[in-house]
Amino acid sequence: MRTTQYLLSTLKETPSDAEIISHQLMLRAGMIRKLASGLYTWLPTGLRVLRKVEKVVREEMNRAGAIEVSMPVVQPADLWQESGRWDQFGPELLRINDRHSRPFALGPTHEEVITELVRKEVSSYKQLPLNLYQVQTKFRDEVRPRFGVMRAREFLMKDAYSFHLSDECLEKTYQRMFEAYCRIFERLGLEFRPVLADTGSIGGSLSHEFHVLAESGEDAIAFASGSDYAANIEMAEAVAPETERAAPGEEMKLVDTPNAKTIEELVEQFGLAIEKTVKTLFVKATEESEAPLIALMVRGDHELNEVKAEKLANVAVPLTFATEEEIRAAVGAGPGSLGPVDLSLPVVVDRAVAVMSDFGAGANQDDKHYFGINWERDVALPEVADLRSVVEGDPSPDGQGTLSIKRGIEVGHIFQLGTKYSEAMKAGVLNEQGAHQVLNMGCYGVGVSRIVAAAIEQNHDDNGIIWSDGLAPFNVAVLPMNMHKSARVKEVADKLYTGLQDANVDVLFDDRKERPGVMFADMELIGVPHCLVIGERNLDEGVVEYKNRRTGEKQKIAIDEVQSFIQQQLA
């Protein structure tokens, strides 16, 4: 490619609404432009990178035995009604009507469509197992799109779906996809970790996420110090404390606390240790349960884990916090004075709360707290569950050391779905005995466009992006110094350019009449890994200068050897 025939579109200044480095660099390097909130146009440079990610993903999917298909973005509502997700999915599912007023949705994922396909096309166990994938645009109407293509509304995803007769067969494919995912992220040169994950709105039993480690990541991941255990913080179990509950040491007393609405204020004003306080949160109960609200209690310095809370019996899904009015109606006191004593609503307490003694909590009367509360003596110990998020230093659930917490960007997610969709949508085959059998499913996603941003988060410097050879929009830049004044420079540059092109190297020939500094700056910004500088000053020696983007190392290469040198670098 010649720069003069290309759309480089680099920017000197950073657009003001880009917050994280990958978003800034993608705009500055001329990779993307925003069309509207969460919607991006991919410019030539960005698209080249996106295609390279796709290429690696396709190669590894094919290697793992998956077969490529392509399904529509626009999906009929009745399929979603059949699976039950038309009502479950909420406003993230963008719904549209066609000219006949028939309802459709823009696909946020394709379980329904693939299940519809397979139930029609597959009727015998002999056709199984089957693993189908596509690379397709998805649409999710995010509450708050941000960070450029990292959390966009329209994005590119590789999604695969596998179909099996038995659990063993599903597990085998799951394992194979797990390995394929590791290979993908390794080939892309990303520092990543597979972690145990929640299955969320997709559903199913076992699930792993693949995270690229980065400070800007939106997810928190817990790692064990003594093993390779890693889990999304949504899932990481907070193990029960080993310590027994201490015997009561204080009398329970009612205290006026007019200016202490929060745990922080309580601790500050009354000299209470934060580990001796309990937070009470009210969430809505399911419609079947007798009480309208359920009280959840965690220690003052802990945080409620919403994913864990949502899994409790009788808690309404999705988890909904009670409003102040609802709390007043049910308890008779407002937020800031709530606790377990004299409470007539169902209560679930965290494991850490269950071993507390002599603790403080709201009295369920406005502006009053009880101090010195003890379980059993003052109030019966209610149901105990794992309710809180783990914190740095907690013991690892597998018993191997303690947990540390890092941030990650979710770039892949694999699930063992089981029969959630196949049962709802009646997808089955005849087995060897001639009996009808519901299919076992797995699904496997890779955020293709998000990988582009994640790779930049991990690989950049002050001058711009640093691509690995597998991802770079161009692998080599040919930079002639003042070509318009030197026929010799032009001749050598042309020769190197066509030679590399003929060898199928992605090469960018900067044939603009620009000053050297402009060329260097642009090539470093867009992250071309290998630069060849052709200038008068070196031609007398019959050499050109090579510069490596990542290491910054420069060396002189004889003109005749440039091609083999480059091919060696790219090998």
Add this chain to the structure above:
RNA sequence: CGGCGAUUAGCGCAGUUUGGUAGCGCACUUGGUUUGGGUCCAAGGGGUCGCAGGUUCAAAUCCUGCAUCGCCGACCA
């Protein structure tokens, strides 16, 4: 959905307090100059000041409404 902020040339911004008919830097065009790390000089082109309404002799500026974009929050009682 709630709070805060922004919206003036392709990009980054000033001008709004105190109303008088729009400016700076980058980018772009032309000419010259320079040439191994974002040259310098000169001359140009480009704006319904987010939209709609109102006040006024006069509105980017004041008032009302709306839209879009962004940040924070939407458990921490």
